[in-house]
Amino acid sequence: MLGRPETPRDLRSQVGKGGRPAFIAVVLLIVVGTAASAPFATTGNALNVLRQVAPLGVLALGQTIVLLAGGIDLSVGMLIGLAVPLGALTMAGNDAQVVPAILVMLGLGLAVGIVNGVLVAWAGAHPFVLTFGMMALLQGVTFLLTNYRTVGKTAPSFAAFFTAEFGLPGAAWVLTVLALATGFVLRYTRLGRYLLATGSHAEYARRAGIRVKRTTLIAYVLSGLFAGFGAVLVLGRLQAGYPLAGSGFELQAIVAAILGGAAFSGGQGSVFGALAGALVLALVANLLNLLGVSAYLQQVVMGGIIVGVVGLRAATGRRRFLVHSWTNAKAP
Amino acid sequence: MKSLDWRTHGIWLAVIVLALVAIPIAPGFLSPRNLLNLLRQAAPLGIVSLGITLVMVARRVDLSVGAIASLAAVMSAALMGGSDSRLPLALGSAVLMGAVVGWLNGLLVARGRLEPFVTTLGVAILLTGVNRLVTGGTAFGVLAPSFRKVLNGRWGSVPIVVVVLVLLIVVAAYVLHKTRFGRALYLTGANEAAAWLSGVKTRRAVIGAYVISGVTGAIAGILLLARYGISGNLIGEGYEFDALAAAVLGGTTFEGGKGSIAGTVAGVLLLSMAYTLVLMGGLSYHWQLIVRGGIIIGAVTLYAITQRKARS
Numbered sequence: 001m002l003g004r005p006e007t008p009r010d011l012r013s014q015v016g017k018g019g020r021p022a023f024i025a026v027v028l029l030i031v032v033g034t035a036a037s038a039p040f041a042t043t044g045n046a047l048n049v050l051r052q053v054a055p056l057g058v059l060a061l062g063q064t065i066v067l068l069a070g071g072i073d074l075s076v077g078m079l080i081g082l083a084v085p086l087g088a089l090t091m092a093g094n095d096a097q098v099v100p101a102i103l104v105m106l107g108l109g110l111a112v113g114i115v116n117g118v119l120v121a122w123a124g125a126h127p128f129v130l131t132f133g134m135m136a137l138l139q140g141v142t143f144l145l146t147n148y149r150t151v152g153k154t155a156p157s158f159a160a161f162f163t164a165e166f167g168l169p170g171a172a173w174v175l176t177v178l179a180l181a182t183g184f185v186l187r188y189t190r191l192g193r194y195l196l197a198t199g200s201h202a203e204y205a206r207r208a209g210i211r212v213k214r215t216t217l218i219a220y221v222l223s224g225l226f227a228g229f230g231a232v233l234v235l236g237r238l239q240a241g242y243p244l245a246g247s248g249f250e251l252q253a254i255v256a257a258i259l260g261g262a263a264f265s266g267g268q269g270s271v272f273g274a275l276a277g278a279l280v281l282a283l284v285a286n287l288l289n290l291l292g293v294s295a296y297l298q299q300v301v302m303g304g305i306i307v308g309v310v311g312l313r314a315a316t317g318r319r320r321f322l323v324h325s326w327t328n329a330k331a332p
Numbered sequence: 333m334k335s336l337d338w339r340t341h342g343i344w345l346a347v348i349v350l351a352l353v354a355i356p357i358a359p360g361f362l363s364p365r366n367l368l369n370l371l372r373q374a375a376p377l378g379i380v381s382l383g384i385t386l387v388m389v390a391r392r393v394d395l396s397v398g399a400i401a402s403l404a405a406v407m408s409a410a411l412m413g414g415s416d417s418r419l420p421l422a423l424g425s426a427v428l429m430g431a432v433v434g435w436l437n438g439l440l441v442a443r444g445r446l447e448p449f450v451t452t453l454g455v456a457i458l459l460t461g462v463n464r465l466v467t468g469g470t471a472f473g474v475l476a477p478s479f480r481k482v483l484n485g486r487w488g489s490v491p492i493v494v495v496v497l498v499l500l501i502v503v504a505a506y507v508l509h510k511t512r513f514g515r516a517l518y519l520t521g522a523n524e525a526a527a528w529l530s531g532v533k534t535r536r537a538v539i540g541a542y543v544i545s546g547v548t549g550a551i552a553g554i555l556l557l558a559r560y561g562i563s564g565n566l567i568g569e570g571y572e573f574d575a576l577a578a579a580v581l582g583g584t585t586f587e588g589g590k591g592s593i594a595g596t597v598a599g600v601l602l603l604s605m606a607y608t609l610v611l612m613g614g615l616s617y618h619w620q621l622i623v624r625g626g627i628i629i630g631a632v633t634l635y636a637i638t639q640r641k642a643r644s
Contacts (some may be wrong), residue, residue: 017425019613055642067615086405089621119629123633123636123637124636124637124639124640125629125632125633125635125636126580126581126632126636128576128580128586129577129580129628129632130583130628130629130632130633132573132576132577133577133624133625133626133627133628133629133632134625135625136621136622136623136624136628137621137622137624137629138627139621139625140618140620140621140622140623140624140625141618141622142618143617143618143621144618144619144622169485201619203631251453254449254450255450255453255454256451258447258450259450263447264447264449264586268525290506294465295464297463297465298460298461298463299457299458299460299461299463299464300458300461300465300495301461302372302454302457302461303454303455303456303457303458303459303460303461304454305454306450306451306454306457306459307446307454307455307458308455310446310447310450310451310454311440311444311446311451312444313447314444314445314446314447315444
């Protein structure tokens with residue numbers, strides 16, 4: 001084990017430290033982007049990036065919470081895939097239906113989160129396989145519901161919220177509020193410390209009197225709920241009940257969270273890191289688009305940058321692990 | 333050791349239960365012909381899962397195998413150029429490519445100590461991009477005439493692909509359970525620091541596991557190419573997750589140091605039976621997905637419950 005962390009503040013700075021490489025990458029990307037592309041450093045483009053990053057940012061927050069508690073949630077992408085058409089169908093182009101539609105999307109997220117959480121915490125199902133199965137199931141239900149077509153219609157007021165700017169785009173405000181709330185919970189509440197303790201070492205946490213099962217359940221419920229919020233933002237961007245809206249989101253969210261300092265071994269990750277990780281992905285995509293790089297070459301570059309940032313993290317964060325610290329600090 | 337044994341048995345129990353459920357739903361499910369067919373379908377996934385099991389025993393993970401399979405298919409189709417005489421060159425270079433990518437993964441993860449999940453995912457995205465750049469996103473290359481004939485043929489009544497699968501299972505089981513390299517993988521996965529201090533060459537073991545994983549990915553890609561007859565960048569897509577799920581169902585853990593080839597084989601059988609069953613049931617695609625998801629969720633939950641009962 002590591003010589004320090006003694007005080008809670010020490011512990012917290014250890015936990016969040018992994019986000020720095022992602023932050024450095026964001027700064028580098030902004031510098032490179034400003035130099036390489038004239039339209040990059042404009043207000044319009046900045047707002048565009050914020051709009052793009054919002055759903056991914058929200059998902060990365062949810063994934064960070066689950067990873068912090070030592071789990072993983074692969075079902076969030078297909079959860080969005082189901083929630084978006086469901087929301088569009090509920091809204092049906094009617095302003096009065098906006099609130100019920102949002103509640104349906106959030107409710108679906110809560111429900112899936114509860115199922116995941118109960119099966120992981122109480123039945124002891126392996127989270128990777130379980131949420132992988134949930135992913136297939138949700139995709140099937142989505143196709144069943146939509147019959148492979150774009151369905152439903154959004155309401156004018158719902159569309160207006162996402163095109164208007166209140167200083168920032170509407171979607172960015174949603175992300176900001178959720179990020180602040182998550183940061184507050186993780187940093188200043190008992191639940192935050194319970195999540196951290198559960199992910200660091202579930203058995204020690206249990207012996208210290210923490211209700212590990214309940215904490216795990218809450219982590220998955222929050223991940224599902226955040227996926228519900230993500231679905232609202234995706235629907236806001238697409239303005240259509242597109243049945244493939246969520247494909248691949250789970251991997252992007254996991255990549256963003258890991259880039260931001262979360263780890264599969266649990267007990268690590270921060271809000272700041274998750275946002276920085278999501279921004280890295282969004283900025284790379286945005287910059288490559290502006291530079292007119294072909295879609296296939298974009299993939300090559302994106303893969304390279306992901307490996308690069310993880311490498312940066314490995315190079316800068318050698319003494320950071322609470323668990324397995326020795327191997328990471330001193331392998332020859 | 334005892335818990336390891338039970339983990340292996342637990343998943344076989346689930347396989348048997350699913351087989352029993354299958355009999356009334358799909359008569360003829362347990363006929364030898366259908367079982368051989370099931371194994372033939374399961375072969376590429378099975379082969380990939382073997383490699384992933386070695387990597388996971390060493391507490392790492394490899395998400396690049398699907399992309400490797402796809403690139404191997406495109407590469408061998410392009411290199412064989414419709415001529416039998418170029419088959420060895422084509423297949424050899426595809427396997428070599430798998431080994432090289434695996435070696436690079438291993439270097440990054442073992443020497444550079446990079447986070448394996450995201451690193452290999454990044455490599456996968458990169459390889460898929462390269463693949464699409466080369467092919468332009470369409471089918472590519474002309475197959476040699478004897479390539480499909482041999483690989484889709486039968487040895488007696490056993491498909492050649494199944495023979496390949498069984499051979500590789502035996503080799504993998506020998507390597508993991510009977511060699512020093514295999515033991516080094518377990519020790520590395522269980523406690524890397526202690527293993528290294530005891531003189532185990534942990535890095536070399538991890539790199540070796542990734543090379544094997546890359547090679548199995550390439551072999552799976554070649555088999556898939558033989559099955560579909562055209563190369564494309566969709567071959568092997570998503571295989572890494574199925575393979576991970578199979579390994580985990582079979583008792584291999586992300587925490588490393590645990591797992592067996594027998595368990596992984598059972599996991600592969602379970603997933604393949606689930607997939608075949610929904611196909612045989614004649615369900616439409618969305619119901620296939622729902623049933624498949626339900627089976628995976630049910631299996632992993634039941635398995636966890638029985639395992640806990642057995643332990644207490």
